Amino acid sequence: MxxxxxxxxxxxxxxxLPRLVYAQHEADNWFFGRGVGLSFANDQPAPVYGSPIKHVEGTAVASDPKSGKLHFYTDGRTVWNAAHQVMTNGEGLLGSYTSAQSALVLPYPSKPGIFYLFTTRSYADNKGGLNYSIVDMSQSGGMGAVLGETKNTLIEEFGAEKLTAVPHANRRDFWLVSHRWDSDIFLVYLVSPLGISAAKELKVGTVHKKAEAGANHFIGEELGTLKASPDGRMLAAAVYGDRDRPFELYDFDDRTGTISNYRSLGDFSGQYSLSFSPDNSKLYLSLFNDYGSFQFDLNNLNKPPSPVLSPDLANNNPTYVGGSMQLAPDGKLYMACIDRAGLLVINSPNSNIERVDIREMRLDLRGGKIYQGLPNFLQSTFNTSPARPFMPETxxxxxxxxxxxxxxxxxxxxxxxxxxxxxxxxxxxxxxxxxxxxxxxxxxxxxxxxxxxxxxxxxxxxxxxxxxxxxxxxxxxxxxxx
The missing domain is CATH 2.60.40.3080 (Immunoglobulin-like)
Incomplete structure (x- = not known):
């Protein structure tokens, strides 16, 4: 008794307490570059072959949070199912070949097997935009389908390439966070069982400028990545530009979706990708133009950023990191760099720079190719800090x-x-x-x-x-x- x-x-x-919407295996599968795949199902990354993906920058992958079983993956333009076949109605999405965060997948709250697939379009052709489609995994014999009536639903015509999400404090819903092109406005959407809310337009931080008229290139500050800290309390924006400009850090309130307390972590040119450490104590930034990478100590922002050096296995000289950064289920930080034979790996991203252990993980690519992109995941998946207790609003x-x-x-x-x-x-x-x-x-x-x-x-x-x-x-x- x-x-x-x-x-x-x-x-x-x-x-x-509300149900936890994510477990620990939703980032077990990675697909990126030209035919490159990795599985973290057994903790150590193992190559996966057979993917037809061919994408220069950001991708997204959906896996079962409990088992790690692959559901689908996308480059923002095409969706492939677990058999590496084009998903039913999975072509013609409005992501871009050259969008830093071309796609992001979120589960539809309280609807198992249903997913939101968000896409961002590059401004290389002056046609940006944030759209969504819905994927139903019960369709096509369990292989999934993009629902035609939702395909490429426009959310924001002038959305930049920056796209991340934070779990709501109620542990069921999500905050989708983007940025409006050529403005200082963040766009925050509540994703709940009722659908996607109208955007909260938050005017904070700096203007992310479009390319100047008459410039000898078309690249503006709409490029670069936006990520939340794994505990959901901070946001950082890598804002690309050919001149020095601020690297941005903000506070985020996961109860209200509010962004505040803008700080510049210094001026850098060519900002491309970033990542927080799993314990939320460090922040990393990669610079694309000169292949530089830096670590910031978030417990001591007065401390100057520290360069992150990597071993160059070709000539035994130090070189720098320059592509996408992404945490993995094994607690390590992986970095892509064009034309390498593998990924650079920080084995101890929580450590101070003096104790950072960085190696190159070589891969048998079998004709594949690594570019500068990696998958875009919900960063809370990798959080190792204690979660705050849920206290619902009265x-x-x-x-x-x-x-x-x-x-x-x-x-x-x-x-x-x-x-x-x-x-x-x-x-x-x-x-x-x-x-x-x-x-x-x-x-x-x-x-x-x-x-x-x-x-x-x-x-x-x-x-x-x-x-x-x-x-x-x-x-x-x-x-x-x-």
Missing amino acids: KIVIRWAAYLFMMLA TDCGEDLLVYPNPVTEDKFTVQMDSATWRAQCKLLEFTVYRVSGTELLSMQDQINDTFEVDVTHWPAGLYILVFDYPDKRVIRKLVRL
């Missing part, structure tokens, strides 16, 4: 919610929605029933706004846990079936 009571108490405690959602009769003696019970449900913040997003053992018995989603009945004809006698999920609150009720 004591075991049952303890387990019930544990269940109530766990249900009081609302009156669910205060007069009724469940009757209770105990249930017949074949049905009724849920009477509370009087606050007419307000947007009190729309019921999901109703879930659990057995006391913790097994999910029933789940209903998508704006349940009216009084409804639940059939319990086949439910055995016992105690059940009813969970009501609102946008910023979770309400728990107990139900007894006699």
Whole structure:
């Protein structure tokens, strides 16, 4: 009896927190460059062959968060399934061959097997833009399909190449973060079970300028990458330019989606990619023009940045890193550099520069080629700092919610929605029933706004846990079936 009571108490405690939307294996598969693939399924990266991808810059990959099974990958223009075949309706997306963060994949909150695929378009041809498509993995015999009615839905006509996301403090939703071209405006979208919100337009930091008229090249400051720290508390922007300009660091509030406290970490030209360390204490920046790379100590921003040197295996002289940077499931930081036979690896990215161990991981490319791009992942996947406890906003959602009769003696019970449900913040997003053992018995989603009945004809006698999920609150009720 004591075991049952303890387990019930544990269940109530766990249900009081929103579900974690990501586990630890969503970044197990990488596809990038020309036919280059890696698997981190066994911790150590192993080559994967057979990919038809051919892309100079950023890509994106979706894998199962629990098993690491590959779902699909994309260069922002084409989507390939796990068999390395073009996914149904997977061609003609509006990413770009030369977009630093051409794509990003997020799970559709509270809809397992459904994904948002966001794409950014390069301004090399003066046609930028942020769009999304939806991928449904239940289609095409489980191989997935891009849903035609959602394909290339425009979100922002003047979105730059910079694209990242941060999990909401409620641990279910996401904040999608981009930047408007030729402006000092960040665009922050809430991605929830209700869809994608209108953008919060946050005027903060510097203007990311377009290429000047009459310049002898077309490259402006819309290039470069934007990333969140793994703990979601900071954002950094590498803003490309042929002249020195600030490398940008900001604070981020994962409850409100607010960006604040702009700081310049120094002026650099050719800013291309960046990465925080897994413990959020260090920040790395790569410069594309002169193949430079630097480490910043976020615990001591008065300390000058330190150059990151790498071994050049061709002539045994130090050289610099210049391409994309990306954390991996093994806790290491990987860096792409054009025409190398492998990736450069920082084995201890949390360490101070004096103890940074950097090597080259050579790969049997079998005709493949490494360019400057790597996959764009949700950075919270790699966080090693303790998570902050979830403290939902105070609302009156669910205060007069009724469940009757209770105990249930017949074949049905009724849920009477509370009087606050007419307000947007009190729309019921999901109703879930659990057995006391913790097994999910029933789940209903998508704006349940009216009084409804639940059939319990086949439910055995016992105690059940009813969970009501609102946008910023979770309400728990107990139900007894006699």
